[in-house]
Amino acid sequence: MPDTFFYATEVMLNGLMAGVMYSLVALGFVLIFKASGIFNYAQGVLALFAALTLVGLQDGQIPFSHVINAIFGTDLHNFGWTLPAVVAIALTAVVMVGMAILIERYILKHLVNQEPIILFMATIGLAYFLEGLGDVMWGSDIKKLDVGLPQGISETIETATYNWFGYGFFIDKLDIVAALVAAALVIALTLFSQYTKYGRALRAVADDHQAALSVGISLRFIWVLVWSIAGFVALVAGIMWGSKSGVQFSLSLIALKALPVLMLGGFTSIPGAIVGGLIIGMGEKLFEFSIGPMIGGATENWFAYVLALLFLVFRPQGLFGEKIIERV
Amino acid sequence: MNMQNPDGYTTADGRQIGGVMMEMKNITLRFGGVAAITDISFDIREGEIRAIIGPNGAGKSSMLNVISGFYVPQEGEVWFRGAKRPPMKPYQVAGMGIARTFQNIALFEGMSVLDNIMTGRLTQMKSGLLAQAMWWGRAQAEETAHREKVEKVIDFLEIQHIRKTPVGRLPYGLKKRVELARALAAEPKLLLLDEPMAGMNVEEKEDMSRFILDVNDEFGTTIALIEHDMGVVMDLSDRVVVMDYGKKIGDGTPDEVRNNQAVIDAYLGVSHDE
Numbered sequence: 001m002p003d004t005f006f007y008a009t010e011v012m013l014n015g016l017m018a019g020v021m022y023s024l025v026a027l028g029f030v031l032i033f034k035a036s037g038i039f040n041y042a043q044g045v046l047a048l049f050a051a052l053t054l055v056g057l058q059d060g061q062i063p064f065s066h067v068i069n070a071i072f073g074t075d076l077h078n079f080g081w082t083l084p085a086v087v088a089i090a091l092t093a094v095v096m097v098g099m100a101i102l103i104e105r106y107i108l109k110h111l112v113n114q115e116p117i118i119l120f121m122a123t124i125g126l127a128y129f130l131e132g133l134g135d136v137m138w139g140s141d142i143k144k145l146d147v148g149l150p151q152g153i154s155e156t157i158e159t160a161t162y163n164w165f166g167y168g169f170f171i172d173k174l175d176i177v178a179a180l181v182a183a184a185l186v187i188a189l190t191l192f193s194q195y196t197k198y199g200r201a202l203r204a205v206a207d208d209h210q211a212a213l214s215v216g217i218s219l220r221f222i223w224v225l226v227w228s229i230a231g232f233v234a235l236v237a238g239i240m241w242g243s244k245s246g247v248q249f250s251l252s253l254i255a256l257k258a259l260p261v262l263m264l265g266g267f268t269s270i271p272g273a274i275v276g277g278l279i280i281g282m283g284e285k286l287f288e289f290s291i292g293p294m295i296g297g298a299t300e301n302w303f304a305y306v307l308a309l310l311f312l313v314f315r316p317q318g319l320f321g322e323k324i325i326e327r328v
Numbered sequence: 329m330n331m332q333n334p335d336g337y338t339t340a341d342g343r344q345i346g347g348v349m350m351e352m353k354n355i356t357l358r359f360g361g362v363a364a365i366t367d368i369s370f371d372i373r374e375g376e377i378r379a380i381i382g383p384n385g386a387g388k389s390s391m392l393n394v395i396s397g398f399y400v401p402q403e404g405e406v407w408f409r410g411a412k413r414p415p416m417k418p419y420q421v422a423g424m425g426i427a428r429t430f431q432n433i434a435l436f437e438g439m440s441v442l443d444n445i446m447t448g449r450l451t452q453m454k455s456g457l458l459a460q461a462m463w464w465g466r467a468q469a470e471e472t473a474h475r476e477k478v479e480k481v482i483d484f485l486e487i488q489h490i491r492k493t494p495v496g497r498l499p500y501g502l503k504k505r506v507e508l509a510r511a512l513a514a515e516p517k518l519l520l521l522d523e524p525m526a527g528m529n530v531e532e533k534e535d536m537s538r539f540i541l542d543v544n545d546e547f548g549t550t551i552a553l554i555e556h557d558m559g560v561v562m563d564l565s566d567r568v569v570v571m572d573y574g575k576k577i578g579d580g581t582p583d584e585v586r587n588n589q590a591v592i593d594a595y596l597g598v599s600h601d602e
Contacts, residue, residue, distance in 0.1 A: 195471070196467070196471075197449075197453045197471075200443060200446060200447055200450070201447070201450060203436065203439060203443070204436050204439070204447045206438075207436035207437060207439060208434050208435070208436055208437070210398075210430070210434045211430070211435060211436060212436075212447075213398070213417070213418040213419050213422070214422060214427070214428050214434065215422060215427075215447045215448055215450055215451070215510065215514065216419045216422030216423050216450050216451035216514070217419055217447075217450060218417070218419045219419075
């Protein structure tokens, strides 16, 4: 019996770790939604694009090589050098900022004061465009991403827990790193938003556009800023997911898993995104472990959505979201 | 003759009013086919309290929105300190040292009073994004310096007791005061107040009048305000522009305006076939 208990605990811990990944993606959604009321469907693709760019830069892959080869009959593939992980990550961050500038310049600027649904449609378009662009630039084969993060089961934890409880817990080192990185990211974002002038400007814009303009905040600058931060968060998510399961185009689908996370946590709350991600990650693993065998398994595919549906019925603003009160 | 302000004048209570700070020349503003403002010209002098009055729908708020860059007029020119101002976005106007409040209060409801007022300092903050993000020394020192200025404004407007309160929880009169504080925190050259006393009771109105006078007196801030309450306007302002149906029907000292027949007609209503 104690073994079952420990096993359940282990399943729960692994679920929590998986939840961190969901949280990372959901975090990007919340940032943009809070500041601009845009539900950014492209957040998952941003993570994919960031991961693709990172691998491409690291391996010295020539962008658009397929297209160039097809047109000029050349046989280009690589520059012939590899970049250190840190340099490649920094360059990718710069690319994500450039992307934010382009998105503001060519999409958002032209859609000011449009209905949220129009902006949502625009981000769907953006998602497919970026997916295509990533494909054309870097090719569509699955790539291995290795930025030097520790991989595999942590033996220290296994031995330590075995000595304490007589049961060795299997925890992936990468998951622990992901949890630490996510925690650091949240702390950094909170400090930035609470104690710097740009953070304050960001909160001001999220609260009231007109008032923000009147105190001298440029909305266009804020859009670029918030999309840059979301791009950076996407990069972090892309690194984690990519290191775990390789950089492949199904990465963009994690955006869909972030949706129930947001319904649970609330669309406007950063802690909500984190807690929501953890609950979903833990919940689906535990459910699969306990109820799954009785009903034929594969519950992880739908559990998150059913949970989100329940929340929509009983607490539509999510755990941490602002309660919507319409004055009549 | 006043040698320091050759263009200016001295008020009855001995304050020195300077030369022209802002000049509106033949402003016309239309929404579709409807003219909100038709061919209006007036000026605002350094250090004065200038009022814009008129019945509902006269175009007063539209005029304030033109000054603050929220509306761009179809015709006319805006001159600020001797230079013609190109069409500007509201945030750029704010950067020039023109702060404003709104008729319907536009505060950041989810933020504390202190944070709201701190946003007023944004135009004065110089350190860049990277320094801010990295929390390097200069950015931190700057934050402290701005915080001191903000505390002074808070003391000045007597809102110490609500500094940490989220604005959304404050009663209406205090919200108005916080909005004024946010505008003052920018240390504006020109302060635009859109109906600062609308919806207030007598006591609150007296407080607000006192604050407006003190701001003008102690900081030398030039103020342009819109107000419905005639009594308040006449007590506060040095000169008054009167608008009706988007046109200017009077301009002068409170006494001059009070005795202007067109103004009396507009306010009391007069049938036009007399």
